[in-house]
Amino acid sequence: xxxxxxxxxxxxxxxxxxxxxxxxxxxxxxxxxxxxxxxxxxxxxxxxxxxxxxxxxxxxxxxxxxxxxxxxxxxxxxxxxxxxxxxxxxxxxxxxxxxxxxxxxxxxxxxxxxxxxxxxxxxxxxxxxxxxxxxxxxxxxxxxxxxxxxxxxxxxxxxxxxxxxxxxxxxxxxxxxxxxxxxxxxxxxxxxxxxxxxxxxxxxxxxxxxxxxxxxxxxxxxxxxxxxxxxxxxxxxxxxxxxxxxxxxxxxxxxxxxxxxxxxxxxxxxxxxxxxxxxxxxxxxxxxxxxxxxxxxxxxxxxxxxxxxxxxxxxxxxxxxxxxxxxxxxxxxxxxxxxxxxxxxxxxx
Numbered sequence: 001x002x003x004x005x006x007x008x009x010x011x012x013x014x015x016x017x018x019x020x021x022x023x024x025x026x027x028x029x030x031x032x033x034x035x036x037x038x039x040x041x042x043x044x045x046x047x048x049x050x051x052x053x054x055x056x057x058x059x060x061x062x063x064x065x066x067x068x069x070x071x072x073x074x075x076x077x078x079x080x081x082x083x084x085x086x087x088x089x090x091x092x093x094x095x096x097x098x099x100x101x102x103x104x105x106x107x108x109x110x111x112x113x114x115x116x117x118x119x120x121x122x123x124x125x126x127x128x129x130x131x132x133x134x135x136x137x138x139x140x141x142x143x144x145x146x147x148x149x150x151x152x153x154x155x156x157x158x159x160x161x162x163x164x165x166x167x168x169x170x171x172x173x174x175x176x177x178x179x180x181x182x183x184x185x186x187x188x189x190x191x192x193x194x195x196x197x198x199x200x201x202x203x204x205x206x207x208x209x210x211x212x213x214x215x216x217x218x219x220x221x222x223x224x225x226x227x228x229x230x231x232x233x234x235x236x237x238x239x240x241x242x243x244x245x246x247x248x249x250x251x252x253x254x255x256x257x258x259x260x261x262x263x264x265x266x267x268x269x270x271x272x273x274x275x276x277x278x279x280x281x282x283x284x285x286x287x288x289x290x291x292x293x294x295x296x297x298x299x300x301x302x303x304x305x306x307x308x309x310x311x312x313x314x315x316x317x318x319x320x321x322x323x324x325x326x327x328x329x330x331x332x333x334x335x336x337x338x339x340x341x342x343x344x345x346x347x348x349x
Contacts, residue, residue, distance in 0.1 A: 042127045043101050044203055045158075050087055051096040051124050053111035061114040062094045067107050071096065103128050103158065131204040132161035137197055138211050144296065145189055145217040151182040155199030155207065162201065168194040168210070189217045189244070218297025219243035224290060226304040229280045237303045239290030240272040247292035249273035254287065277305070 043049040055062055064071040070078040072086060087095035094113075098105055106128040113120045136154040143149055155161045165175040165182045175182055184191060192215035200206035219241045229235030241247045249268040251258040258275065260266045265276045273292075277284050285307055291300045 040125045040127055042129060045102060045128055045130045046100055049098045049101045049105070049126055051098075051109050051111070051126065053094045053096070053113070053122055055092050055094055055113050056115050058091055059116060063112045064094075064096050065110045065112065071109075098126075101126075101128055103130060128158065129201075129203040130156070130158040132157035132199040132201050132207045134197060134199050134207045134209050137209050140212040140214070142214040142216065143187060145215050146186050149184040149187050149213060151184075151195055151197075151211055151213075152180060153182070153197035153199070153209070153211075154180050157199065157201050157203065159201050159203075161199035161207075164198045164200070166196045166198070167191070168196055184213075187213070187215055189215050191215065192244075214244065216244045216294075216296060219247040219292040219294055219299045221290070221292060221299055221301040224301035224303050226306070228306050228308050228310075229277070229284070230308050231280050231282065233280055234276065234278055235280050235284075235305060236274050236276045237288055237290070237305060238272065238274045239292070239301055239303065241290075241292035241299070242271065243292065243294050243296075245294050246270040247294045250291040250293075251275045252289040252291065258288075280305075 041049060041051065051064075053062070053064070061074065063073045071084060072078065075086070077084075083099040085097050085099075087093065087097040089095075094111065096109065096111070106126055108123060108125050111122045111124075113122070132155050134153060134155045136152065138151045138153070141149065141151075151165070153163055153165070155163060163180050165179075167173045167175070182195065192213055195211045195213060196208060197211070198206045198208050220243065221239065222242050223238070223240040225238045227235055227237055239249065241249075249266075251266055251273070258264055258266065263278045265278065267274050267276070273290060275288060275290075285305055288303045288305060289300050290303060291298065293299075
């Protein structure tokens with residue numbers, strides 16, 4: 001705020017006498033910003049404001065004041081603020097220059113002129129605009145599918161910024177309402193990803209920040225591919241699953257869990273697993289089951305490794321079942337085995 005110097009008590013009568021000549025009251029108010037032709041001057045925070053005032057002759061007595069007191073009386077500077085100076089491009093100009101304007105400079109400023117004929121008062125209101133700045137935004141969050149999620153984004157600025165939210169997907173959906181709080185009820189896996197908060201006003205470019213929302217959900221088998229094989233050759237079965245956190249995989253032959261041994265190799269990466277038989281024999285043909293599990297659930301898919309030239313009819317009858325080579329329906333993994341598999345995966349046995 002533009003401040004002032006306190007006068008010496010001994011000089012107070014003289015000061016008051018000078019001000020009586022300089023500062024008449026009850027006079028009409030008009031703008032000193034002749035270029036804008038309005039009662040207001042708008043300046044962005046950090047810029048320089050020039051409040052215009054022109055006198056009629058060199059003999060006029062002039063002073064600048066604001067709500068805090070006297071800034072200049074004639075050429076005597078009363079303000080302690082180093083940002084404030086007189087702007088005199090010609091002999092009749094008595095404008096006030098304020099550098100690096102801040103919000104506390106906003107307010108009414110008065111140029112008081114005592115001419116030979118009559119006193120005049122010109123007034124201007126300084127408006128300080130502030131670019132938008134996001135001051136608080138939610139941290140990245142992880143929730144389970146079906147939960148309710150509230151994201152927060154708060155911003156400062158003058159004029160007050162408008163807040164908008166956008167889900168950063170190929171469609172780039174924007175949420176209506178322009179609120180600081182974005183509520184997502186019963187969130188789904190499709191609603192995971194990054195959310196962008198944008199704070200905007202007319203002062204400058206918008207301030208933008210992002211929040212990452214991770215949605216956990218149980219595994220779903222997305223692809224399970226049976227395969228034909230030639231005796232004495234290599235063959236593979238592949239299984240893919242979608243889940244967050246990423247699923248752990250296990251392989252079964254009938255009710256027996258398979259490990260990487262005796263010519264069998266299991267490779268699992270995030271979201272997919274393969275079972276490879278390095279040298280196929282007659283005993284390798286038949287039903288296999290891929291089990292995918294995380295801490296939210298477990299699922300399975302049945303696959304068949306069959307001999308080249310064999311007619312096989314596949315018909316899914318639900319998780320864990322498959323129509324075998326002989327046409328009969330066999331349950332690849334009983335319920336007790338699925339429960340045991342989930343327990344084993346969770347305990348990292």
